[in-house]
Amino acid sequence: SVYAVLDCFSYHSLQQELNDTNIHPLENVIMMDPTIHHLFEMLKIWFVATAVPHKYELEAPDPLYLYHHPKDVTFSTPDMEKYPLPNSTYLAIHAA
Numbered sequence: 001s002v003y004a005v006l007d008c009f010s011y012h013s014l015q016q017e018l019n020d021t022n023i024h025p026l027e028n029v030i031m032m033d034p035t036i037h038h039l040f041e042m043l044k045i046w047f048v049a050t051a052v053p054h055k056y057e058l059e060a061p062d063p064l065y066l067y068h069h070p071k072d073v074t075f076s077t078p079d080m081e082k083y084p085l086p087n088s089t090y091l092a093i094h095a096a
Contacts, residue, residue, distance in 0.1 A: 046095035
């Protein structure tokens with residue numbers, strides 16, 4: 001299973017965190033422009049964490065995928081309790 005593979009990479013808590021009833025917590029949801037979302041969904045672009053908290057660089061296997069898109073993104077929220085930011089671990093797994 002996917003969780004067995006992730007467990008091999010020391011992501012032991014993910015199955016419990018993302019069980020069937022909790023697969024879509026706000027930390028695992030991201031909204032974006034449909035064009036860039038398609039590339040993200042197809043694993044053509046991904047976010048790479050920077051030294052600045054909640055700031056990520058966009059990366060892709062081909063620079064053309066990043067054309068007309070920002071070089072980096074900083075996630076923010078007016079209320080961390082009500083509207084948490086995307087989970088950095090989930091973004092890192094997507095980038096792997």
